[in-house]
Amino acid sequence: MSLVNLRVNGVTYPVDIEMGRNLSGVLRSEVGLTGTKEGCDDCECGACMVLLDGQPINSCSYLAAQAADREITTVEGLANGDEMHPLQRNILAAGGVQCGFCTPGMLMSADALLDRNPDPSDEEIKIGLSGNLCRCTGYARIIQAVRATAVELNVSP
Amino acid sequence: MxxxxxxxxxxxxxxxxxxxxxxxxxxxxxxxxxxxxxxxxxxxxxxxxVPELATVEVGDTSTRIGSGVTHAQLMEDVAVVHRFTAIADAAALVGSPATRNVGTLGGNVMNGSPAMDTGAPLVVLGAEAELTTTNGSRRVSMNELWVGPGRTSAAADEFCTALVIPNPPAASGSAYVRLEYRRAMEIAVVGAAAAVTLDGDSIASVRVALTAVAPTILEVAGLDALVGTSYHEPEMELVATAAGEQATPISDLRASDAYRRHTIGVMARRAVEAAVRRAQGEQISVPVNRALGIGAAS
CATH class of the missing domain: 3.30.43 (Uridine Diphospho-n-acetylenolpyruvylglucosamine Reductase; domain 2)
Structure with missing residues (x-):
């Protein structure tokens, strides 16, 4: 066991873990933030997507110890207090959430995309969300929510 | 651990x-x-x-790509996109944004999969792997490095610090294309890279290497016959025939050997065509698969 400092959503969590533990497991069990989901555990589905220094990564297949002392953002870090992030509000309004299991990962990929590219085309949204699988919605409403958020953020920065 | x-x-x-x-x-x-x-x-x-592993350094005669450079960096790095476009084509097809953010060129090379996307581009561009220990460095060609599926000739204490690639002459172009069934989180069914240098209206040099049709990345032999020719029929047919004949593909859940043997010829030909167009100065955006509609439809 080793003591590792994980900085998640701006808060430092010292965790005592085996060095081979994956980040999603430590976030859910030790840190206690269960918004990040474990789907395939094989780097395919994107339910475990978190941001590491602002870039999306599959936390199921990333060693927690390698994330030490870097900035980790999970879905819990999107909202501003009780106020939902525009992506969260828009994905609900568009009907882009059904079972909801993919939603945290989708939101993190979308957030990183809009950070890098504030006005993405539909094709760029699809590329930005690739690696995030949804088995319910057919994707159209998720893409619609990202587009709506881009418009909203560009009108009122 | x-x-x-x-x-x-x-x-x-x-x-x-x-x-x-x-x-x-x-x-x-x-x-x-x-x-x-x-x-x-x-x-x-x-x-x-390790910051020193994550840089692309353009020298007078060669370019040194650190082994820690990620696929996300490769697909956007100006030097890579302009000089070694096939590598950028390949990097842009790997996995998803999440994979490309953390997956590195050195990791792809040393994992040694015959289906690796950056391998065929490195071969046709004449890259060498820099292997380093506490006692110093040596360079090996890609074909000396890969000895079988998932196996390299590197010793256990040798670390791949960089890939070193000769800077291409003027009127050169390269491209990587692959056959795929979907557009993300995909592994090449087959793939092909080509690097071409032109002399006026004829080919001065051409190299082609193939992905996922042999135990390691396979360079196509016997293309010297193309030198001095124009790049139309029947030269392109020779590329496709040679690729199909030299491939030794397996059947697995992704494709049958017969299907791979046929499609590798198509991919090899398309790679050469795209490399020639780039050598002529045409801007074909990265990756070629998306720019020219090769591979899975949207």
Whole structure:
């Protein structure tokens, strides 16, 4: 066991873990933030997507110890207090959430995309969300929510 | 198990001399361990926080791409996109944004999969792998490095520090295309890279290498017959025929050997055509698969 400092959503969590533990497991069990989901555990589905220094990564297949002392953002870090992030509000309004299991990962990929590219085309949204699988919605409403958020953020920065 | 997080190449080499195995983004090692393919090594050294490994340095005669450069960097790096476009084509097709953010060129090379996307581009561009220990460095060609599926000729304490590629002459172009069934999180069914240099209206040099049709990346032999010719029929047919004849593909859940043998010819020909167009100065955006509608439809 080793003591590792994980900085998640701006808060430092010292965790005592085996060095081979994956980040999603430590976030859910030790840190206690269960918004990040474990789907395939094989780097395919994107339910475990978190941001590491602002870039999306599959936390199921990333060693927690390698994330030490870097900035980790999970879905819990999107909202501003009780106020939902525009992506969260828009994905609900568009009907882009059904079972909801993919939603945290989708939101993190979308957030990183809009950070890098504030006005993405539909094709760029699809590329930005690739690696995030949804088995319910057919994707159209998720893409619609990202587009709506881009418009909203560009009108009122 | 234990893990050191290295901040310099010297720390990486010292750890490997003491028996550690390197990990960068973990997209092969951790995924494989969690799938039960092979347990994580007992002693790891994390190499993803070594700034000197994450740079692309353009020299007078060659370019040095650090082994820690990620696929996301490769697909956007100006020097790579302009001089070594086939590598950018390949990097842009790997996995998803999440994979490309942490997966590295050195990791892709040393994992040694015959289906690796950056391998065929490195071969046709004449790259060498720089292998380093605490006692110094040596360079090996890509074909000396890969000895079988998932196997390299590197010793256990040798760390791949960089890929070194000769700067191409004027009127050169390269491209990588692959056959795929979907547009993300995909592994090449087959793939082909080509590098071409033109002399006026004729071919001065051409190299073609193939992905996922042999135990390692396979360079197509016998293309010297193309030198001095124009790049129309029947030269293109020769490329397709040679690729199909030299491929020794297997059948697996992704495709039959017969299907791979046929489609590799098509891919080889398309790679050469795209490389020629780039050598002529045409701007074909990265990756070629998307720009020219090759591979899976949207």
């Amino acid at each position: 234990s893990m050191t997080i290295a901040s310099s190449v010297d720390e990486v080499l010292a750890a490997m001399a003491a028996g550690a195995q390197p990990i960068a983004g973990g997209t092969d090692l951790v995924v494989g361990a969690r799938a039960g393919k092979a347990p994580l090594p007992e002693v790891l050294v994390a190499v993803d926080r």
